[in-house]
Amino acid sequence: MRLELHKVKVRDVQWGEKTCVKDGVLYVNKQAAINCVKEEERFAKVDLELARPGESTRIIPIKDAIEPRVKLTGKGGYYPGFSAPMGRCGDGKTFVLDGAAVLTCGPIVAFQEGFVDMSGPGAVYTPFSATQNIIMVVEPIKDLDPHQYELILREGGLKLAVWLAEQCKDAPADVVEVFEKGTVPEESAKYPQLPKVIYVCMNITQGLLHDTYVYAADIRPSLPTLLHPNEVLDGAMVSGNCVSACDKNTTWHHVHNPIVAALYARHGKELNFLGVIPTQESTVMDGKLRASQMNLSIARELGAEGVIVSEEGYGNPDTDLCLNARNFENAGIKSVVVSDEAAGTDGASQSLADATPEMTAFISTGNVNEMLEVPAMDKVIGWPETIAHLSGGAAESLREDGSMFVEMQAIIASTAEIGFNRVGCEWI
Amino acid sequence: MKRVVHYINQFYAGIGGEDKADQTPLFKAELVGPGVGLAKELEGKAEIVGTVICGDGYYGEHTDEARAACLKMIQDAKPDLLVAGPAFNAGRYGFACGDIAATTAAELGIPTVTAMYHENPGVELYSKKTYIVPCADSARGMGKALKGIAALAGKLLSGEKLGPARLEGYIHRGIRKNFIHEKSGAERAVEMLLKKLRGEEFRTEYEMPKFNKIPPAAPVKDLKHATIALVSSGGVVPLGNPDHIRVSSAESFGKYDISALDDMTAQNYESVHGGYDRVWANEDPDVVVPLDVMRQLEKEGVYGKLHPIFYTTTGTGTAVAFAEKFGKEIGEELKNAGVDAAILTST
Structure with a gap:
């Protein structure tokens, strides 16, 4: 499989007559972009806002982030099953508005959306303070069922992102990144001496607004499967969950999965990267046992010697993390897990809800409970008072002057457990 | 100087x-x-x-x-x-x-x-x-x-x-604190895995904690005369959340008198839990805290009586230290009140 990411570097975003990208500036025709989302009749109101790095702007509550992309080859569109015809992704050419992001924002769906500050101390912890953001601010029609609301927010964001890329796709790429790798038998024949490594990407699959999609299929009721890394980097996975903001893998994160990228970079040199297993985090014990067993089965069938397991969410899924580590280690497959910690606001509590002695190699992506002081911003996009109902927020979080005292977990992707950020816990 | x-x-x-x-x-x-x-x-x-x-x-x-x-x-x-x-x-x-x-x-x-x-x-x-x-x-x-x-x-x-x-260069004080590493979590993970595969030394970033395994209480001998309490981490509280229990990372629990109540409804109770979709729990909080069924079984004489006080918190992102504290305090209150058994419902 050969994937070419044709990236146009976006350094600024502005409203314009015509939606296009020129000299690093993404121009957006506001009305045309709104019209693209407004087709959905279950939105009562659709507006767009822009936010750029360094601005004194807070966006709250954000549900998902999506990078504007579109296929240049094949059937076009992006995110097969959502904004592209069903079919395999990961091959051919993809156009990317690199550095731009669509953020979906609307009245709270559930308790687990988050905020982004474009500057100040909170900005350090999220990648979306460094992207040129097009924010889709919507309101649903009255009494819309939360599940339908989640669906139209998710699909609206994907649609807008693909539409933006579609308008710009004739622009010449600043850089073309190539990801090329054969099948498992081909690569194993090429690199017989290199250790075979597989990546198990755990996903929130608890139903009830906690879902992840692979090729538009809700993977909660399905079994773990195997993806070529190119498929992950090219839109096979879509976030549909309202888990705590800090450690949800947004749709933007899936196509930027840094564990996939880091393993790919060493493929054929230090290791043989077998592929990615998107797997479940079930709410019932049998589901946990089944998924962790199937992860091991796939890994063994492929001859894996090492595995990286990343968690999504905290608490209940800690048990899935433990089962995965235990199964792999007991089968002689060396494992490293990546997870955040819930060590309490004072950092003094035990960090996990479950533990197992086989989990000997742990990468920490930070304490979700650590408190952070964020100053008032000149501009707030969205509904600032919702902090009272977000995980990591409380009734007293938002002060009269607009400043907030909140847990890290209220910031989108601040402790991303696919290891996107550099933050991590240490003992003091 | x-x-x-x-x-x-x-x-x-x-x-x-x-x-x-x-x-x-x-x-x-x-x-x-x-x-x-x-x-x-x-x-x-x-x-x-x-x-x-x-x-x-x-x-x-x-x-x-x-x-x-x-x-x-x-x-x-x-x-x-x-x-x-x-x-x-x-x-x-x-x-x-x-x-x-x-x-x-x-x-x-x-x-x-x-x-x-x-x-x-x-x-x-x-x-x-x-x-x-x-x-x-x-x-x-x-x-x-x-x-x-x-x-x-x-x-x-x-x-x-x-x-x-x-x-x-000091012995840590048992506090976890966020720091910014030189490399991303993903890079550190791959480097750690390569070291592990080569049999080289590596430093885990979190040593496994030792869990206190709590043995369950002995079964109730005489259910007919037993007092049973309802305890839940499902975030069900009186409408309006009067004690402001947090939606996640709870640092407190609430206790409410349910002696005059036979049924939790959308008019008297609600869920404020931040970790699950509360649509159905809010329509009928009994699906999380089975008060209606307990009252029925109480009337039928299946067990002695329902404890008049119901204990509740939200169990999502809750620090283990707080969970332990809640458990000890609630357990002690139940014991002092002569409660024989508790039904713990989670979500």
């Missing part, structure tokens, strides 16, 4: 060994014993303005008096920082160093540093209350211990933010 006071025992002060362990506190406005070496290490950063000396036996047997007297001497010398020891693996000296360092930090609000061998009982007693530099088990490690103390003291006196314990 920053001012440092040094605390040592009678042995290192050259007064004597076990026979002089009952030495009462005394102050000398000069360098004594290991203070000479310490002063060299601190050169340019701070000066030692005095030494407080106390016998280990006296400190151990007359702790309150010794502590008060030493603290007074330290306070009078107006230090910016206190160094105690090093105590190596001497148990009583470790206790004295830890105690005076912890007391000084708490009472005078200045940083304090000591040094001990990791097995010194003083470590367990005081590592959360002062900075303890790890050192050898005997005075053979004096040079290195003084260097470690001086480096940490210098950093503390400079007012710079401290990094992780392992890099600053």
